[in-house]
Amino acid sequence: MERKCVVCHDRPLRFRCLQCHKPVCDECSFKTEHGAFCSRECADTYRDFKRSQAPEARRPSRRLLKLVALLIALAAVALAAAYFLGRLPGLPGKP
Ligand SMILES: [Zn+2]
Ligand SMILES: [Zn+2]
Known part of the structure; x- marks a missing residue:
């Protein structure tokens, strides 16, 4: 039996709409990077739904921010270590 x-x-x-699960053929399907849909409306609805459902979308930038903060902290520690070891040239306070 063929639907x-x-x-x-x-x-x-050929496809089942990811949003409303309607079966559609190759010609009638509306394809996006998320998958195949029966219409643009369904594709938009699905994308909006995914966006509202996925707080992870903001996670990469947060992780990057953490990484940058870590790098800055590491740089500060390295600078402080260099300062106290007297490795930085031209610093005052050294005999
Ligand atoms: Zn649909
Ligand atoms: Zn069709």
Whole structure:
């Protein structure tokens, strides 16, 4: 038993809309980077849903911020160590 596309009722289904799960054929499907949909509306709805559902989308920049903070802290520690070891030239306070 072969299911038919719900849009054109002609061609056999190739995809199932990720949003409303309607079966659609290759011609009628609306493809995005998220997958195949039956219409642009469904693709937009799915994308908006994914966006609202995924706070991880903001995680990479946060991780980057943490990394930068860590690097700055490391640099500060290295500078302080260099200062106290007297390795930095031209620093005052050294005999
Ligand atoms: Zn179709
Ligand atoms: Zn749909």
